[in-house]
Amino acid sequence: MSTVTPHTSGPAPERRRPPREEVRRALLDAAAQVFARQGVDGASVGDVAAAAGFTKGAVYSNFGSKDDLVAALVEDRVSAYLELGLAAVSDTDASLGDKARALGDRLTRAADEQRDWQLLFLELWQRAVRSGTVDGAFAQRRRELHAAVTDAVAAHLDEAGMTPPLPPAELATLLIALSNGLALERQVDPAHVPDDLFGRVLALVVGSPEVI
Structure with missing residues (x-):
């Protein structure tokens, strides 16, 4: 059976x-x-x-559409970059120099962890520059990012009671340029971009006396 x-x-x-x-x-x-x-x-x-x-x-x-996907991607990555930076300096008890080092170190780690981000930035940057479209999604989101970083820099300087060595808008430009430039150099030749270089440079920029 x-x-x-x-x-x-x-x-x-x-x-x-x-x-x-x-x-x-x-x-x-x-x-x-x-x-x-x-x-x-x-x-x-x-x-x-x-x-x-x-x-x-x-x-x-x-x-x-594909163009709408690209625009949404630009907004998504700019938002992620901004959130990452704000989270790195969220410790209200830290000194301005410590916040600067924390920000540089966190952005350096992020570039190492997600190497495609920098390649994507270059791709979108090239498309924007070659098209000559200053009002495209990429350029517009970059302006929004710059404005947000400027506001954050001004707020942290004011909280620390420090007179900025440069106007906040110029410090924001410097921060964004350093972030992109050092990330690119680190991908090509990591030995010449130490893990803490970005943070130390940012601390020097804001006038931290404890930088080694």
């Missing part, structure tokens, strides 16, 4: 549909990686969708 249990058929379990925000996040992360490595113009919507594990329809339903 057979002891095999008869197979009973039934409806297949319903596959969970990921929330829209989860799909959008996955597509933005995939786009950042694909565009950094293949270039925005060299990569297709299908490439981004495949990297995220979805169909092209998911890209169009969430962003409308």
